[in-house]
Amino acid sequence: MLGGGFPKGHVVLVAGLPGTGKTCLGLQYLFAGVALGEKGVFLSLEEDVPQLLDTARQFRWPADAAMRAGTLKVIRLDPKETRQSLHRIQGELGKELTATGAARIVVDSVSLLNMLSDDEPSRRATLFALAGACRESGATTVLTAEADPRHPEVTRDGLSEYVSDGVVLLGYRTAADGHRVGLSLRILKMRRTPHVRTVQPYAITANGIQVDARAVDLGGP
Ligand SMILES: Nc1ncnc2c1ncn2[C@@H]1O[C@H](COP(=O)(O)OP(=O)(O)O)[C@@H](O)[C@H]1O
Numbered sequence: 476m477l478g479g480g481f482p483k484g485h486v487v488l489v490a491g492l493p494g495t496g497k498t499c500l501g502l503q504y505l506f507a508g509v510a511l512g513e514k515g516v517f518l519s520l521e522e523d524v525p526q527l528l529d530t531a532r533q534f535r536w537p538a539d540a541a542m543r544a545g546t547l548k549v550i551r552l553d554p555k556e557t558r559q560s561l562h563r564i565q566g567e568l569g570k571e572l573t574a575t576g577a578a579r580i581v582v583d584s585v586s587l588l589n590m591l592s593d594d595e596p597s598r599r600a601t602l603f604a605l606a607g608a609c610r611e612s613g614a615t616t617v618l619t620a621e622a623d624p625r626h627p628e629v630t631r632d633g634l635s636e637y638v639s640d641g642v643v644l645l646g647y648r649t650a651a652d653g654h655r656v657g658l659s660l661r662i663l664k665m666r667r668t669p670h671v672r673t674v675q676p677y678a679i680t681a682n683g684i685q686v687d688a689r690a691v692d693l694g695g696p
């Protein structure tokens with residue numbers, strides 16, 4: 476769908492409603508990198524580290540080996556620890572990420588950043604600082620974000636789209652009677668890259684996300 480994975484150095488937004496597999500896709504993307512010998516960093520705003528590692532183990536991705544080898548690093552940014560998390564994002568995070576030597580970074584999810592500030596301008600500043608820190612490190616980044624339940628083709632904050640070079644939308648397919656019948660994926664934008672515009676069905680399986688026929692190559696550079 477992309478002709479070989481997410482472009483190197485891009486910040487790609489993966490947006491979708493809860494349960495569409497954003498966290499799963501993020502982990503899968505990192506482990507695809509680990510399999511290629513690339514380092515990955517998972518910045519988790521939602522799930523605690525043990526929970527996240529459990530999820531990875533469930534998909535049989537080598538979480539423990541990667542943590543031991545240092546090819547996977549999980550950074551927990553707890554939105555409840557507002558001051559500390561904000562300070563980190565606006566301060567040393569860029570340097571921290573660069574120091575890890577990560578080729579792939581996942582931030583799950585930027586929607587939780589909204590909890591860190593009370594007003595729109597500070598929310599914006601935090602999102603830009605975080606995306607900037609990822610970009611600065613030279614890694615390819617996946618930001619996940621919650622879709623707006625009323626307009627599931629845009630994010631809740633309506634802003635993450637603009638800090639990203641690409642947008643992948645995960646959504647539920649609904650039958651004529653309104654029942655959810657499956658999942659599908661679309662690439663809405665990918666700067667400087669020719670990409671398909673088809674809606675591609677996918678499933679979350681015991682081995683992670685599997686996109687039907689001529690899938691997105693999550694293992695690409
Ligand atoms: N082993 C599995 N087999 C099939 N589906 C699974 C499996 N593990 C998780 N899922 C599905 O993935 C969903 C959660 O995906 P997740 O990545 O946490 O979504 P999101 O982060 O978008 O909320 C679950 O609701 C479940 O439907």
Ligand SMILES: [Mg+2]
Nearest residue numbers: 497498521583
């Ligand atoms: Mg999630």
